[in-house]
Amino acid sequence: MSPDLLSNLALFVLALLVGFEVISKIPATLHTPMMSGANSIHGVVLVGAVLIAGIADSLLGYVLVFVAAAFAAMNVVGGYVVTDRMLGMFRAKPKPAAAAAPEGTDR
Template sequence: MTPLLMADLTVFTLSVLVGFEVISKVPATLHTPLMSGANAIHGIVLIGVMLLALTVVDGGGYLLLGVAAFFGAANVAGGYAVTDRMLGMFRSRP
């Protein structure tokens, strides 16, 4: 295992742990507005996937990019669906 890979895995592990701690402290009433804000972040992830696709040279890299693109797109679509449902609760009924 190369030192660069070890550093990348360390940063990834720490970001997962910190993210879990931060999100677990948020009250349930704030999760939907946070999901709306996360749409922009996952949109940036998708742009990063497209930029990284230019530098990939092997099948493993394409596999990881495909997984990242799938999860980023799923989060964007899910976030918009949740936001639309939340906003629908505030529309006046006919």
């Protein structure tokens, strides 16, 4: 392995560990707003993966680009789904229809 690849891999692993620690410390009540705010960050990651795909020249590079693009796309879609669900909590609930008189009771 080249020294550049090894240092990049070490940086990636450190970023995973730091990200996991930061996310695990966030209270459950803040996860939904955090997800909706992170959509733009994951969009940038997706664009970066597409740009890197243009210069990838090995099988390992292609696999890493695919994994990065797949995870970023899942995060973007998941973030929008969670945001839609969160905004749905603030929509007015439909009023129930008036109960119709039971049949056979009219005299």
